[in-house]
Amino acid sequence: MSHDDESAPSSHVADQIAGHVADALAAVAALTSMQDLDERGGAIVGKRSALAVMQRSLAGLSPDQRRDVGARLQEARRVVEEAVASRRAELLASARTQRLEADRLELGDVVVQRRPWPLTDGHAGLVSTTQAQLEDVFVAMGYEVADGPQVESDWYNFEALNIPPAHPARGMWDTFYVGLGDPETVVLRTHTSPTQVHLMESAVATGTLPIHAVAPGRCFRRDTPDARHLAVFHQIEGLVVDRGITFADLAGTIETFTRAYFGADIDSRLRPSYFPFTEPSAEFEITCTICRGEGCRTCSHTGWIELGGCGMLDPAVFDSVGIDAEEWSGFAFGFGIDRCAQMKVGLSDMRALIENDVRFLDQFA
Numbered sequence: 001m002s003h004d005d006e007s008a009p010s011s012h013v014a015d016q017i018a019g020h021v022a023d024a025l026a027a028v029a030a031l032t033s034m035q036d037l038d039e040r041g042g043a044i045v046g047k048r049s050a051l052a053v054m055q056r057s058l059a060g061l062s063p064d065q066r067r068d069v070g071a072r073l074q075e076a077r078r079v080v081e082e083a084v085a086s087r088r089a090e091l092l093a094s095a096r097t098q099r100l101e102a103d104r105l106e107l108g109d110v111v112v113q114r115r116p117w118p119l120t121d122g123h124a125g126l127v128s129t130t131q132a133q134l135e136d137v138f139v140a141m142g143y144e145v146a147d148g149p150q151v152e153s154d155w156y157n158f159e160a161l162n163i164p165p166a167h168p169a170r171g172m173w174d175t176f177y178v179g180l181g182d183p184e185t186v187v188l189r190t191h192t193s194p195t196q197v198h199l200m201e202s203a204v205a206t207g208t209l210p211i212h213a214v215a216p217g218r219c220f221r222r223d224t225p226d227a228r229h230l231a232v233f234h235q236i237e238g239l240v241v242d243r244g245i246t247f248a249d250l251a252g253t254i255e256t257f258t259r260a261y262f263g264a265d266i267d268s269r270l271r272p273s274y275f276p277f278t279e280p281s282a283e284f285e286i287t288c289t290i291c292r293g294e295g296c297r298t299c300s301h302t303g304w305i306e307l308g309g310c311g312m313l314d315p316a317v318f319d320s321v322g323i324d325a326e327e328w329s330g331f332a333f334g335f336g337i338d339r340c341a342q343m344k345v346g347l348s349d350m351r352a353l354i355e356n357d358v359r360f361l362d363q364f365a
């Protein structure tokens with residue numbers, strides 16, 4: 001066999017191998033996805049590939065040719081396998097990028113949609129709005145709106161209201177004392193009733209009786225907050241001092257207010273009670289708006305919610321401010337603004353008012 005005879009099939013085989021490699025590399029480059037690679041990979045490097053088919057035909061060759069072609073085939077397969085491995089790495093990386101891109105959360109968009117920056121203007125809270133609405137109701141009934149201090153002397157918060165030191169009724173108000181002056185002489189007011197005393201004193205001083213006024217404001221008690229109580233809360237005090245005022249005027253006023261503020265489907269009732277500054281005294285209650293009177297956790301299963309207290313001014317209070325109880329009579333009432341807000345919007349737990357959760361607050365914008 002001549003040298004040419006020996007090399008002719010070899011170079012033909014080499015061309016054939018090179019052709020298969022070129023085809024395989026083109027096929028590898030054309031793979032577009034991992035799924036594509038899984039489906040067609042076998043035809044490029046596996047047992048069904050052109051190079052594998054050639055490998056199996058080596059059996060018919062001479063040992064020298066077999067060695068030569070075998071080495072070339074091995075090299076060819078190495079080149080193709082390398083190309084497949086690097087294409088696999090590329091496809092994996094791009095699949096990962098695509099997946100991340102698809103999973104991407106546009107956090108910026110979410111924040112911008114919900115809380116535009118700069119933040120939208122604030123708005124009055126539910127309690128402030130309720131206070132303004134209550135003031136409107138009483139202004140419409142002919143009352144003036146007054147204000148009073150939140151830090152009071154013991155005299156305004158208690159004594160002038162016929163609650164002398166050590167009087168058992170002091171237990172009705174768990175009091176925060178302020179560290180000023182003699183011990184336990186300055187308090188954070190426990191109710192708005194001391195504004196009655198200020199109003200009567202100044203009306204006497206300026207000769208401006210009669211009085212028809214409401215005084216809303218913040219109050220403080222050493223109470224543990226629960227569904228119906230807060231340690232810092234709001235009351236609105238009402239005071240009427242005029243000639244010939246009777247309990248019927250008080251009852252009618254409470255009834256008119258309840259209907260005007262809560263609507264005709266909410267009932268109110270007065271129940272005999274005791275307050276040192278009124279005689280007779282009453283508590284007034286309305287139908288619980290959470291359960292519509294059925295009884296629930298918020299109303300302690302009574303169907304009624306206590307809004308506040310009221311009564312005819314006790315002559316002892318007139319005495320402490322120098323008003324002649326023979327000439328003048330009057331009534332007073334005081335009730336919770338937060339409680340009104342709670343009942344108006346059907347809030348089962350009052351503590352939501354102080355949690356500052358914007359999802360709650362924004363419902364009352």
Ligand code: DAH
Nearest residue numbers: 191193309310311332333334
């Ligand atoms: N100040 C009382 C309280 O907070 C409520 C109250 C009762 C006010 C009777 C009044 C009144 O003006 O006449 O418990």
